[in-house]
Amino acid sequence: MLYRFCRLILRILFWGLYRLEARGISNIPLEGPLILCSNHKSLQDPITLGVWVPRKVHYMAKAELFRIPLFGSLIKAVGAFPVKRGGVSKEAIRTAISLLQEGHVMGIFPEGTRNETVGMGKRGAVTMAIRSKALVVPVALVGNYRPFRKMLAVYGAPIDLTPYAELGTTESMEEATELIMSRIREMLKTGKPAS
Numbered sequence: 001m002l003y004r005f006c007r008l009i010l011r012i013l014f015w016g017l018y019r020l021e022a023r024g025i026s027n028i029p030l031e032g033p034l035i036l037c038s039n040h041k042s043l044q045d046p047i048t049l050g051v052w053v054p055r056k057v058h059y060m061a062k063a064e065l066f067r068i069p070l071f072g073s074l075i076k077a078v079g080a081f082p083v084k085r086g087g088v089s090k091e092a093i094r095t096a097i098s099l100l101q102e103g104h105v106m107g108i109f110p111e112g113t114r115n116e117t118v119g120m121g122k123r124g125a126v127t128m129a130i131r132s133k134a135l136v137v138p139v140a141l142v143g144n145y146r147p148f149r150k151m152l153a154v155y156g157a158p159i160d161l162t163p164y165a166e167l168g169t170t171e172s173m174e175e176a177t178e179l180i181m182s183r184i185r186e187m188l189k190t191g192k193p194a195s
Contacts, residue, residue, distance in 0.1 A: 002077050002078065003056050003078050007050075007051055010047055014047065014048065014051055017147055018143065018145060018146075018147070018150070018151040020150075020151045021153070022152075022153045022154075022155070023152060023154045023191070023192065023193055024154055024156060024193030025052060025053075025155060027155045027157050028155055029158060030054065030055065031103060032134075033104065033105075033132050033134035033135070034055070034106070034134055034135050034158075035106045035125055035128060035129050036049055036057065036105065036106070036108065036136075036137050036139050036155075037109075037110050037136055037138050037139060037184070038107070038109055038138075038139035038140070038184065039111070039139075039141055039184050040109035040111055040141075041141070042141075044145055045109065046059050046061075048151060048153050049139055049141065049153060053105065055105045056078075056079055056104070056105065058079040058081065058096075058099050058106050058107065059080045059081075059106070060082075060083040061080040061082060061083065063084050065080075066080075081095050093127075096108075097128055097132050100128060100129075100134045101132050108124070110122055110124070110177065110180060110181065118181060118185050120181070121178070121181040122177070123173045123177050125180065126173050126177050127173065129161050130164065130176075133162075135159065135161075136158065136159045136180055137155055137156060137158050137159070138156040138159065138180050138187065139155055139156070139187075140187035140188045140191075141154075142187075142191055152191055156183050159179065159183070161176050164176040
C-alpha cells in the first residue's frame with residue numbers, strides 16, 4: 001500500500017517536473033522473476049526506472065542511507081535493502097537472488113556506478129539472472145533531469161539468458177552482459193524499445 005502511494009506521488013511529480021514518459025511498458029512481464037537493467041547517470045535514476053513499472057521494484061542501496069531518520073525506514077518500506085560500502089557483498093547478492101526466486105523484480109545498474117555515457121557492464125546482473133532464472137529487461141533512461149525538459153524511460157524486449165546459462169563459461173557471461181549493454185546503448189540512441 002505504501003509503495004503504491006509513493007509510486008503515484010512520484011509519477012505525478014516526475015511527470016510534472018521532467019515530463020517523464022515511459023515507452024515499451026508492455027515489454028515488462030506481469031509475473032515471474034525479472035531484472036530491469038539500466039544505464040545510470042543520476043541519483044534520481046531508481047525512481048525514473050521504477051515509477052511507471054506496474055510491479056514493485058526492489059533495489060540495492062548504500063547502507064548509510066538506512067541510517068538517516070525516517071528516510072531509511074521509507075526506502076526500506078518501498079523495497080530497498082542495504083549494501084555495504086566497497087562493493088556488493090555476498091549477503092546482498094543472496095538477498096537479491098532470494099527476492100528473484102520468489103518472483104519479484106530487481107532494478108540493477110550493471111555499470112555499478114554513475115556514468116554520463118554507457119560503459120562496460122559488470123557480470124553481477126547476469127549472474128543473478130542465471131541463478132534465479134529471471135528474465136532481463138534492458139532499460140534506457142534518456143534525458144538530463146532538467147526541469148520541464150522531457151525524460152524517457154524506454155523498456156526493451158525481455159532477454160532470456162538460458163542459452164548463456166547452458167554454456168556456463170566466463171565468456172558466455174561476458175557476452176550476455178554485452179548483449180544487455182548494447183540494447184541499452186541502442187535505445188539511448190533511438191528512444192525506442194529494442195526488440
